[in-house]
Every structure is written in C-alpha cells, then in structure tokens.
Amino acid sequence: MSNSLFETLQQDVKRLPGLPGVYRFYDEVGHILYVGKARHLKKRVSSYFQRTQLSPRIALMVGKIARYETTVTRSETEALILENNLIKELAPPFNILFRDDKSYxxxxxxxxxxxxxxxxxxxxxxxxxxxxxxxxxxxxxxxxxxxxxxxxxxxxxxxxxxxxxxxxxxxxxxxxxxxxxxxxxxxxxxxxxxxxxxxxxxxxxxxxxxxxxxxxxxxxxxxxxxxxxxxxxxxxxxxxxxxQSMDTVADGEGDVDVIAVAQMEGVVCVNLAMIRGGRHLGDRAYFPKGLRTTAGELPPPTEILEAFIAQHYLEEKPADSEASPNLIPPVLILNHPLQRASDDGLELDEASPESLHDLLNAQAGKRITFLHQPQGQRRHWLAMAEGNAKIAIAKRLVETGGQLARARSLADILSLELESLEHLRIECFDISHTSGEATQASCVVYAKNVMQASEYRRFNINDITPGDDYAAMRQVLQRRYANFQELPVEKMPQVILIDGGKGQVEMARQVLSEFGMDISLIVGVAKGEGRKVGLETLIFADGRKALELGIDSAALLLVAQIRDEAHRFAITGMRAKRAKARMVSQLEEIEGIGAKRRQKLLARFGGLRGVSNATIEEIASVEGISTTLAEQIYRQLH
Incomplete structure (x- = not known):
C-alpha cells in the first residue's frame, strides 16, 4: 500500500459513524480480503490504519487493502449475524474459515x-x-x-x-x-x-x-x-x-458438544466431540483456513473458538416458517474461555461472547451453557477431545510434509516460478468410455497442496466418432478454456496434465494455441510398460525433451496421484451415464410400459436407481402397474 493511499484511508475512516455494523476490506483488483464486525465502526476500522501496534498477521492484510465498505446495523447482534453470513458466502482469505460441505x-x-x-x-x-x-x-x-x-x-x-x-x-x-x-x-x-x-x-x-x-x-x-x-x-x-459403559455417564448428562482447539508446529486443529443421550458418539477434526501465519504467529485460541462456534452453529433464519434451525445441544464445553475483545484492541474477529451467546440462545430456543472448566466425566471428555486434536495435527503434519515435498519436486523439475507452493494449481484431464459408449471427460483440480473435490467437473462428450479420444480431448479443452481470459489469477493453472501420449498432447497444443494460451503449461503423462506407476513419461508440447523420472521420483508420485484421481472421477461418471442409458433402454423395451407408466415409476421412486432398487411389491403399488407387470419389470432390470 502506498503512503498516499494509506493517508487517504486514514482520512476516510474519520467520517465513519460510531455505530455497530460490518466492514469489508478489498484489494486493488476488487477481491474480498476480510469481513469484520464492530460495536463502534469508527474506532474499529481506524484501528487498522495505525502506524504502530500492528501484528505481522494484521499488517500483511492491511498492506493489501485498497478500499473498504461498511454496513450499519441496529445492534451488535445483527452485526454478528451479517458478519457470519458474509464469511460463509464470500470466504475471505484473512478470516478464519471452517468450511465443511458434509452435512451432519x-x-x-x-x-x-x-x-x-x-x-x-x-x-x-x-x-x-x-x-x-x-x-x-x-x-x-x-x-x-x-x-x-x-x-x-x-x-x-x-x-x-x-x-x-x-x-x-x-x-x-x-x-x-x-x-x-x-x-x-x-x-x-x-x-x-x-x-x-x-x-x-x-x-x-x-x-x-x-x-x-x-x-x-x-x-x-x-x-x-x-x-x-x-x-x-x-x-x-x-x-x-x-x-456402552466406557462411554456412558449418569443419567441427566443429555446432549453435549465438546470443542477443543490445539496447536502444534504452526498447525491449528479444532476437534468437535459429540455426546448424545449421554453416549460419546465420536468426533470430527477441523483445520481452519485463513490463519495467515507469519513467522509462527497464530490467532489466540479464543478467537479461533469464537469463529468456529459462529460458523458451525449459526444459520440464517429459514424463510419457511415450518423450518427450524439445526439442533444445538444445551451444553458446549470449551478448552478456553470466551473473552470479550476491546474495541481499542487490534485483534481480528471481535465477536463478544455475550452477543454470540444471545444468538445461540435465540436460535436454539433454550439457554445454552458454556463451560471451560468441567468436572467429572465432562472433564474426561474435554481431555479426550484435546488429545484427539493433537493426534489429528500429527497426522496432518505427516501427510502435508510428504505432499509438500512432492509439490516442491515437481515445481523444480518443471522450472515453475512460484511465490509459494500454495499458488501451485494443476488441472488434469482424462477421457473415459466403453467401446465408444457414454464418453465422458473429467477435470480434477489440485490446488493449495490438496485435491479440490468441489472444483472437479465432468463433461459429456457429444458429436464425435465413438472411441475418438483425440476429438474428445479437443472438445473438453475447448469447453474448459474458452473463456480463460475471464479467470481470476488464482484459478489459472500453472500445469495442465493430459492423461495420454503424443496424440492427446498435440490436441491440447492446438487448442491452447487457438486461444492464445501458453503451451508450456501442457504436460502429457504417457503410460509406461504394463501401466505401472513409476514407468510413465512426461511429454511436453513446447519442444522440451520428454522426461522419464523413475519410480523414486517424488514429483512423479504427485503426477500419478492426480492422474489416478482424474481417471477414477472419469470412469465413475462414465459408468453412471452408461447405466442410466441402459436402464432407460430396458424400461422402453418392456411391453406394456409406455411413457405415462414410465413417468409414474420414475416419479414414485425418484429416478432410475430407485426403480432398480425397488421390490416387486413396491413396483406393484404404483398406479397402473399390476403384479404381473411388476414382476416383468423386476426381471428386466435384474
């Protein structure tokens, strides 16, 4: 941030009101950096633009700020709700994020x-x-x-x-x-x-x-x-x-969530253990994003716990009056007490326990109790949660260490110029079909040192000669990169892996050349003898000599991991598409099953898979389907 911009922002914040609200920081290209809440917007936002007392973590964010926006709310509680909703929607990189796509x-x-x-x-x-x-x-x-x-x-x-x-x-x-x-x-x-x-x-x-x-x-x-x-x-x-004697306790303990945060070697884990009906039913480990550690600096445990509680339990009020929020247990056991942050302080995330507590009470429709010094069995549960958090961190360190070594080796071999391995993004393509039937292409993504399953994509390949893998590769790359100029910087791959030999690589070269993209991104993975891992050859589209890295290469292990994931993703999609097509054909071939009865079957059982899983009695319960016809349908599908 230039001095003139810094001074401009300093002057701007003086005009902010002394009211509760939410503020948002953006970088020079308009990307969201951080979402925060304040009881006093003017004091809170101005605290970021002081020349002193900024920790390295906060200074890193402030150095990227180009502009800010604020929204005034009627109360601190409303500000907390809005902040939590914006964090979930926008996923700002400097907020502590607990993202988990799995529903409970x-x-x-x-x-x-x-x-x-x-x-x-x-x-x-x-x-x-x-x-x-x-x-x-x-x-x-x-x-x-x-x-x-x-x-x-x-x-x-x-x-x-x-x-x-x-x-x-x-x-x-x-x-x-x-x-x-x-x-x-x-x-x-x-x-x-x-x-x-x-x-x-x-x-x-x-x-x-x-x-x-x-x-x-x-x-x-x-x-x-x-x-x-x-x-x-x-x-x-x-x-x-x-x-259950090892896990149960005296009656009356009821439902409890135990939340423990632990930190080892710069890695933070929040472990959530669930007790339902007095029985310990297991736990789940969460690794927060957005910590932005600098020289080992980490947010305080209280801040991490508050972020987790807000993002895990709080939801927008459903529009449907019949709906109710996710169930919140009456007792939350924490390994650190929640403490109010001062408006004059410089820590991020200042959700005070009072407002957070009030929101949880309102959403649950009952009083929620926070405990951080439990006794008896609850103390044992908390110790177990802390121990499991440390075990999860140790496992993550081992896994991440190996993955980082592989990524670093691949970056060195391909001479990639990266500010950090966090910025390495690899997209891998594979084609799958059965003798030309149900051709599908897959694209899997490796970024931030892990596979990004939420960014995987499948492409149905049409209007090609059955079995023409080259044409299929051309089509999927054209569809994937047709608008590459509009991609944000972080979504642009540094490596485009092609599962195939010279023919597939040539198709990729032609497509990228037509779009004006850098063909040095292309790396073909040609299978070796017997398709064994370690015997692959890396082929390049820009004239570089092919590489045979050998079975001991860490870089090749990463390439093989990504390639195998692309193959798995493609083949599962192809099989599902093929099964669907064949089942529709089987239903159409049954005498006495016209369009109306077929529609009734699909509507009753929720699709072809449901029809296939139904018993004869269930099929016969559909209007217009006799027992004899149900038996015929069952035999045809099995």
Missing amino acids: PYVMLTGHQFPRLASYRGKVDKRNHYFGPFPNSWAVRNSVQILQKVFRLRTCEDSVFKNRSRPCLLHQIHRCSAPCVGRLSVEQYKQDVAQATRFLEGDHSRVLSELEKEMHAYSEAMEFEMAAVLRDRITDLSGVLQQ
Whole structure:
C-alpha cells in the first residue's frame, strides 16, 4: 500500500459513524480480503490504519487493502449475524474459515400415526422429531440398530408400510413390532416411541424402570407372553448400556458438544466431540483456513473458538416458517474461555461472547451453557477431545510434509516460478468410455497442496466418432478454456496434465494455441510398460525433451496421484451415464410400459436407481402397474 493511499484511508475512516455494523476490506483488483464486525465502526476500522501496534498477521492484510465498505446495523447482534453470513458466502482469505460441505446426519422419528425411524441429512423441520446431529453415519446406524433391537420401531418407507398384508422379515427376527398389519395398537406403539425418545435423550434409568413396571403388571395379569417380550427388551437394553459403559455417564448428562482447539508446529486443529443421550458418539477434526501465519504467529485460541462456534452453529433464519434451525445441544464445553475483545484492541474477529451467546440462545430456543472448566466425566471428555486434536495435527503434519515435498519436486523439475507452493494449481484431464459408449471427460483440480473435490467437473462428450479420444480431448479443452481470459489469477493453472501420449498432447497444443494460451503449461503423462506407476513419461508440447523420472521420483508420485484421481472421477461418471442409458433402454423395451407408466415409476421412486432398487411389491403399488407387470419389470432390470 502506498503512503498516499494509506493517508487517504486514514482520512476516510474519520467520517465513519460510531455505530455497530460490518466492514469489508478489498484489494486493488476488487477481491474480498476480510469481513469484520464492530460495536463502534469508527474506532474499529481506524484501528487498522495505525502506524504502530500492528501484528505481522494484521499488517500483511492491511498492506493489501485498497478500499473498504461498511454496513450499519441496529445492534451488535445483527452485526454478528451479517458478519457470519458474509464469511460463509464470500470466504475471505484473512478470516478464519471452517468450511465443511458434509452435512451432519440425524436420527429422525417422523410425525406419522406410526412414526418411522430413519437416518436423515439436511434441513430439519417441525413435522418430525430429530435427535443429533451425530458426528458420522456410523453413529447414526448404530443408534438405529439399538432402537430397532430394543424398541422395534418401523424403518420401512411409507409406500411399503401402506401396502403390507403380512409382517416382513424384520418382524420375524424381532426388529419390528409390525404395526403395518395391526400387531399392536396405536397407543402401544406411541408408548414404544416415547420410550425410544427418552432413551435417545439419555434418560436410561427411567426407561428401564418403566419397562420393569410393565413387565410385572403383565406378569400379575398372567399375560406371560407380553411379560416375556418386555423381559427380552429389558435384557437387550441392559446389554446395550453395558456395552456402552466406557462411554456412558449418569443419567441427566443429555446432549453435549465438546470443542477443543490445539496447536502444534504452526498447525491449528479444532476437534468437535459429540455426546448424545449421554453416549460419546465420536468426533470430527477441523483445520481452519485463513490463519495467515507469519513467522509462527497464530490467532489466540479464543478467537479461533469464537469463529468456529459462529460458523458451525449459526444459520440464517429459514424463510419457511415450518423450518427450524439445526439442533444445538444445551451444553458446549470449551478448552478456553470466551473473552470479550476491546474495541481499542487490534485483534481480528471481535465477536463478544455475550452477543454470540444471545444468538445461540435465540436460535436454539433454550439457554445454552458454556463451560471451560468441567468436572467429572465432562472433564474426561474435554481431555479426550484435546488429545484427539493433537493426534489429528500429527497426522496432518505427516501427510502435508510428504505432499509438500512432492509439490516442491515437481515445481523444480518443471522450472515453475512460484511465490509459494500454495499458488501451485494443476488441472488434469482424462477421457473415459466403453467401446465408444457414454464418453465422458473429467477435470480434477489440485490446488493449495490438496485435491479440490468441489472444483472437479465432468463433461459429456457429444458429436464425435465413438472411441475418438483425440476429438474428445479437443472438445473438453475447448469447453474448459474458452473463456480463460475471464479467470481470476488464482484459478489459472500453472500445469495442465493430459492423461495420454503424443496424440492427446498435440490436441491440447492446438487448442491452447487457438486461444492464445501458453503451451508450456501442457504436460502429457504417457503410460509406461504394463501401466505401472513409476514407468510413465512426461511429454511436453513446447519442444522440451520428454522426461522419464523413475519410480523414486517424488514429483512423479504427485503426477500419478492426480492422474489416478482424474481417471477414477472419469470412469465413475462414465459408468453412471452408461447405466442410466441402459436402464432407460430396458424400461422402453418392456411391453406394456409406455411413457405415462414410465413417468409414474420414475416419479414414485425418484429416478432410475430407485426403480432398480425397488421390490416387486413396491413396483406393484404404483398406479397402473399390476403384479404381473411388476414382476416383468423386476426381471428386466435384474
């Protein structure tokens, strides 16, 4: 930043109001740098443009600022909501970012007369009852299996439930009470659902006590068969609780999230452990982006925790009044206390615990408790979360160290001029088909020292001679780089890997030349004898001599890793496309299945995969499909 620009910004901030709001910093080309919140905009923003007291981390950002924007809000709480939404939407590089595309799974009890037990991902709503979220799908499956075994709730889809005439296999193995055929009343089933709900909420003693009372009541009434059923249920539940003895605690602990931040060798990890119904169900490690470490400097743990809590739990209020936010447990255990940041301070991210706490309370509809010095079992959980965070960091250091060495080796071999290995971006292309059928091309991206799955792309290749890989390569490169001039600098690759030999490389050279791109970006990967890793040859489009790096080359290991990922991504897409085309053809070939019936089948089961997975009884439940025709459809698809 020039002195004149710095002085201009210093003068501009003097005109800002002393009100709460959100500020945004931009660089000279208009890219977002940072989003922040303030209780007093003038004091907060002006603190960045002081000549002294700036830490290296903040100074690095301030040196890139060319302009800023502000939005005044009615309160600090509104500012926090707006800041959090903008961080999630814009992903500013100098904010602490916790991005995770995976949604958490829940255990769901539907709102039907006979509620259905199922695992669920996505937005929750008020029509159903949800428990969770759980850290992974294994924890949900385990909980569903327990509830099936002990409480025998139904798990079948509505289309199956409504059309049963006799109990299914799950009833025969004592995993379902068969409410579909009236084996128990609505009230009896509601009682089972209520006990299952209390079990999920951690009230194990009450559930066992109720079951024992019921068993004795049936026994005294000489209904020994029902008493035996409840005896078996008590035995199963006791066995489950005994198996969980290492993880369970006294009743009343309920749902708790344990959040621990750890730092080792410049790497930060936030570990989230989930306790549901008093049972420790596992944890998940998060590695924040946007820390911008300089000479080992890292944000304080409090700042990292506050950023995680805001981004993990807070959401925009859904427009649909029926929708409700993700479930927040009533207790959050932290390994550092949240502290209010002063408006005169120079730390980024100043979300005060008071406003953050108020927002969590409002979103959850209940009081959320923050603990940082827990006792008893909760203290043990926190120690485990801290230990797991350090283990995750150690694993990441080992993986990253090897990956960085590979990237550095490749950059050296290709003579790439990079400011940092963080700026190395590689795009790799592969073509996949089966004897010319269902041709697809894939593009995978390696950037910031990891594969960027969210940037992968597939291209359906059309209007070429079946099996013409050269034409397919030409088409995919033309479509990928037709507007390369509009790409931001960080999206422009330094290497374009082509899975193929001289022919594919020549196609790439022609396309890039037509677009006026640098052909030195092209690196072909020609397979060696037996397609073994280590025997590949790197081929260049700009006249450089081909390279045989050898099996011990770290650079070739990275090339092979990216090439294999492109091949995997292409072949899975090709197989799905081929299967879809063949299944449509199979449906069209069945006598008696016209366009209307085919449309009804696809609508009922959500697509071709659903039709293929459906049973004969489920297919026959579709309007206009007889049992005979359903059997014919099933045979054709299998």
